[in-house]
Amino acid sequence: MRLFFNESIKRGLVQLVRRQLYWLVMMVVPIACAIFLLELMKPGGIQRVPVGIVDLDNSMVSRRIERNLRGMQQVDIVNHYTNYRAAIDAVQRGDIYGFILMPDRLEHKALSGQEPVVSYYVNYAYFPPASMQYKGFKTITMLANGSIAKTTLEATGLLTDQGVMTLLQPILTQVHALNNPWLNYSYYLNLSFIPGLLALFIMLTTTFSIGTELKYGTCREWIAAAGRSIEFALFGKLAPHTFIFTCTGWMIQFLMHRVYGLPLNCNPWHMVLAMPLFVLANQGFALTMMCIVPNFRYGTTLCTLLGMLSFSFCGFSLPAESMYPWVHAIGCVVPVKYYFLLSIDQALNGLPLYYSRLYYIALIVFIAAPWPLLWRLKRECIKPIYVP
Amino acid sequence: MSSRRDNRVVRWLYDLFRVWKREVWFSFHDEGVIIFFLVLCLVYPVLYALIYNTETARDVAVVVVDDDRSPDSRQFVRALDATPEVCVVQYAASLDEARHLLALKQCYGIVRFAGGYGRTIHRGEQAHVEVYCDMGLMFRYKQILIGVTNVQQALNAQMLQQRLSVVPVNISSGTIRNEQVPLGNTGMGLASAVLPAIFILVLQQSMLLGICMLHGGSRERRLHNQGVDPLEIPAGVAATILGKSLCYWMIYILPTIYTLSIAPKFFDFPQVGNLRDILVLVLPFLLATSFMGQALKIFANDRESTFIAMVFTSVIFVFLSGISWPRCSMSPLWLVVGNFVPSTWAVNAYVQMQSNGATLAQQSTAYWMLWVLAGVMFVLAYVVERFICRRRYRRMQHYAKRDPMALIREEYRRQAIDVLPDNINQADFGTPGGAIEN
Numbered sequence: 135m136r137l138f139f140n141e142s143i144k145r146g147l148v149q150l151v152r153r154q155l156y157w158l159v160m161m162v163v164p165i166a167c168a169i170f171l172l173e174l175m176k177p178g179g180i181q182r183v184p185v186g187i188v189d190l191d192n193s194m195v196s197r198r199i200e201r202n203l204r205g206m207q208q209v210d211i212v213n214h215y216t217n218y219r220a221a222i223d224a225v226q227r228g229d230i231y232g233f234i235l236m237p238d239r240l241e242h243k244a245l246s247g248q249e250p251v252v253s254y255y256v257n258y259a260y261f262p263p264a265s266m267q268y269k270g271f272k273t274i275t276m277l278a279n280g281s282i283a284k285t286t287l288e289a290t291g292l293l294t295d296q297g298v299m300t301l302l303q304p305i306l307t308q309v310h311a312l313n314n315p316w317l318n319y320s321y322y323l324n325l326s327f328i329p330g331l332l333a334l335f336i337m338l339t340t341t342f343s344i345g346t347e348l349k350y351g352t353c354r355e356w357i358a359a360a361g362r363s364i365e366f367a368l369f370g371k372l373a374p375h376t377f378i379f380t381c382t383g384w385m386i387q388f389l390m391h392r393v394y395g396l397p398l399n400c401n402p403w404h405m406v407l408a409m410p411l412f413v414l415a416n417q418g419f420a421l422t423m424m425c426i427v428p429n430f431r432y433g434t435t436l437c438t439l440l441g442m443l444s445f446s447f448c449g450f451s452l453p454a455e456s457m458y459p460w461v462h463a464i465g466c467v468v469p470v471k472y473y474f475l476l477s478i479d480q481a482l483n484g485l486p487l488y489y490s491r492l493y494y495i496a497l498i499v500f501i502a503a504p505w506p507l508l509w510r511l512k513r514e515c516i517k518p519i520y521v522p
Numbered sequence: 523m524s525s526r527r528d529n530r531v532v533r534w535l536y537d538l539f540r541v542w543k544r545e546v547w548f549s550f551h552d553e554g555v556i557i558f559f560l561v562l563c564l565v566y567p568v569l570y571a572l573i574y575n576t577e578t579a580r581d582v583a584v585v586v587v588d589d590d591r592s593p594d595s596r597q598f599v600r601a602l603d604a605t606p607e608v609c610v611v612q613y614a615a616s617l618d619e620a621r622h623l624l625a626l627k628q629c630y631g632i633v634r635f636a637g638g639y640g641r642t643i644h645r646g647e648q649a650h651v652e653v654y655c656d657m658g659l660m661f662r663y664k665q666i667l668i669g670v671t672n673v674q675q676a677l678n679a680q681m682l683q684q685r686l687s688v689v690p691v692n693i694s695s696g697t698i699r700n701e702q703v704p705l706g707n708t709g710m711g712l713a714s715a716v717l718p719a720i721f722i723l724v725l726q727q728s729m730l731l732g733i734c735m736l737h738g739g740s741r742e743r744r745l746h747n748q749g750v751d752p753l754e755i756p757a758g759v760a761a762t763i764l765g766k767s768l769c770y771w772m773i774y775i776l777p778t779i780y781t782l783s784i785a786p787k788f789f790d791f792p793q794v795g796n797l798r799d800i801l802v803l804v805l806p807f808l809l810a811t812s813f814m815g816q817a818l819k820i821f822a823n824d825r826e827s828t829f830i831a832m833v834f835t836s837v838i839f840v841f842l843s844g845i846s847w848p849r850c851s852m853s854p855l856w857l858v859v860g861n862f863v864p865s866t867w868a869v870n871a872y873v874q875m876q877s878n879g880a881t882l883a884q885q886s887t888a889y890w891m892l893w894v895l896a897g898v899m900f901v902l903a904y905v906v907e908r909f910i911c912r913r914r915y916r917r918m919q920h921y922a923k924r925d926p927m928a929l930i931r932e933e934y935r936r937q938a939i940d941v942l943p944d945n946i947n948q949a950d951f952g953t954p955g956g957a958i959e960n
Contacts (some may be wrong), residue, residue, distance in 0.1 A: 259706030275700035
């Protein structure tokens with residue numbers, strides 16, 4: 135028994151050492167991808183979105199609005215345009231992401247009670263910068279409105295400075311973004327996309343390493359070396375992968391939470407111990423796919439398809455509860471979703487472990503899932519049929 | 523002299539034609555390649571569109587902690603519940619209970635009214651509403667923020683009217699109204715913003731995967747035929763690259779029209795672009811992509827390693843295109859890296875055309891950059907083919923001459939298989955496989 139065990143491990147290690155591809159996709163590329171994403175979003179928030187201004191009034195009021203807008207960090211006025219047509223042309227060319235239009239006779243109309251309209255045109259074809267522009271333009275126009283109303287009311291002499299503000303804004307809402315008060319995009323995108331990429335590599339490597347045995351017709355020898363035990367054979371093949379991927383995962387966690395300063399508000403062990411579970415869960419998932427479709431090509435295709443789509447249907451950007459129920463359901467069958475929820479609970483929100491217990495259990499279920507189906511893979515290995 | 527030169531040109535063109543013809547034959551006789559070139563382009567746009575088709579998040583769940591229990595706080599909550607963005611699912615007795623519900627994910631926000639909220643308003647002072655948002659997803663935060671801000675503005679305007687009725691000033695005097703006009707994606711939906719970029723990337727990535735898989739297949743044939751691919755047309759480097767590119771170009775005409783023009787119609791995505799302009803833009807894009815595929819093929823050693831080597835690049839290219847993280851916030855390094863990927867230019871130009879109605883003239887920078895990129899990628903593909911791939915083939919043939927089993931033995935050694943399996947026949951390596959008639 136021990137001999138078979140040793141033989142399997144030896145075979146697995148030899149395969150790893152001889153094929154450069156494994157080292158690349160298990161260590162170099164995942165870490166490089168993580169550094170790329172972290173480095174790309176290092177500034178954190180989207181700031182100084184290039185916008186334009188169309189000032190048809192050129193009055194004191196319109197210039198004050200422009201001065202205030204220049205002071206906002208969300209937008210950066212890169213150009214003045216003489217009219218709407220020129221500004222739209224700049225948007226279509228991609229020079230600016232939006233512009234604010236101050237109509238003719240703005241000041242005159244505002245002071246004579248004709249309620250002029252200041253419009254801001256925001257290019258929503260680019261979503262994140264559009265949100266920033268909306269925030270900047272909305273604040274500025276509201277402030278402009280408030281300042282004119284304040285001047286008018288103060289002129290009546292009935293109200294003090296403080297009184298005017300409470301009159302204009304009797305209710306003030308204070309919105310607190312929990313654990314990410316800077317609205318840092320990196321916190322939110324990298325907690326989901328980096329594990330998503332790692333999961334993709336784990337699943338592809340697992341299916342690839344099992345698939346090559348089927349393809350090269352060596353699966354019989356592979357099973358024989360493990361004493362006709364599929365469990366030993368798989369252990370020998372996948373345990374070294376688990377070890378390397380876990381180390382890679384820890385390295386990525388170190389980069390994320392220590393080097394690039396992503397939040398880690400829980401006991402670090404909660405995340406450190408989640409990593410081997412995550413690696414095993416993805417291997418379990420890929421193995422389940424290979425058991426369901428014991429064919430190199432189809433197994434790999436299935437894992438690629440689910441791995442790539444998991445970025446979308448796991449609800450990394452659009453909330454899962456807002457999707458169609460069937461999309462939400464598919465999202466629940468991939469391990470990365472649970473790791474993502476777990477890292478939100480633990481790393482971002484620092485909740486007690488109790489609240490994340492189900493996600494840890496889900497990861498364990500993925501590890502256990504392939505066991506009842508292993509007989510299918512074994513049967514395929516003993517009687518292989520390679521479909522080119 | 524002249525006739526000899528003419529002969530060479532004709533010969534070159536004939537080689538080009540033969541390479542093109544053979545590549546078409548390969549593409550339509552390989553199940554995997556058909557899946558990449560045609561099925562993927564057919565299915566992926568629909569699948570992605572279905573995932574994001576709900577466009578936005580409605581009724582994000584929040585709980586209310588009302589320590590005031592006054593008509594004013596109830597009015598705020600009623601108005602908040604009535605917004606399309608937010609849904610009040612429960613009243614919690616205390617902030618602790620609300621935090622428990624937040625941790626259980628039964629809600630994603632807490633709205634809290636401190637004691638004395640109503641009294642403060644009626645005393646003519648400013649009352650505060652505290653809102654706490656879970657930041658697991660930016661989208662939920664955004665929806666809660668919009669809902670709460672709209673309610674606050676509406677209630678403030680209402681109260682201002684009531685209060686000013688006792689002050690002797692013209693109510694409407696000194697007000698400026700503001701209005702947002704969404705451009706491009708007028709519904710402000712996520713799908714309409716993201717999907718046009720995804721469509722371009724589906725075209726690029728499927729082509730790259732297909733090209734790499736074809737190369738993997740060719741390399742496998744070489745292993746079994748003493749370093750010679752019996753099905754390949756012997757032609758010059760440039761003729762080979764151009765012939766293959768022409769083939770991919772031709773195959774992609776229908777998938778391109780379907781993906782960029784027909785698929786947006788299914789889901790009513792922005793489609794104000796001129797189809798002719800879009801197709802003209804796509805010509806250099808497809809050409810640059812096909813050359814890029816022929817440069818990247820060195821990373822695919824067999825058919826299946828294509829998946830591992832190429833799939834992850836989709837995520838990288840999405841980010842480089844600037845659709846998730848805007849290019850205006852990228853560092854110069856990533857801008858330059860992004861400029862070397864055809865999808866970056868094509869995505870931005872296509873989005874501007876299809877969503878904002880830009881013309882090809884307005885996107886001329888992207889268009890000409892795609893031609894430049896096609897040139898750069900051609901040179902890269904040429905260098906790869908001539909100085910890496912062909913040298914490898916010659917080396918393979920050299921080893922195979924000395925020992926017919928050398929190549930296959932080396933391949934098995936790389937796979938850590940020390941004993942050749944029974945199903946590989948020694949006789950298979952004796953002579954090159956039967957080449958089909960050209």
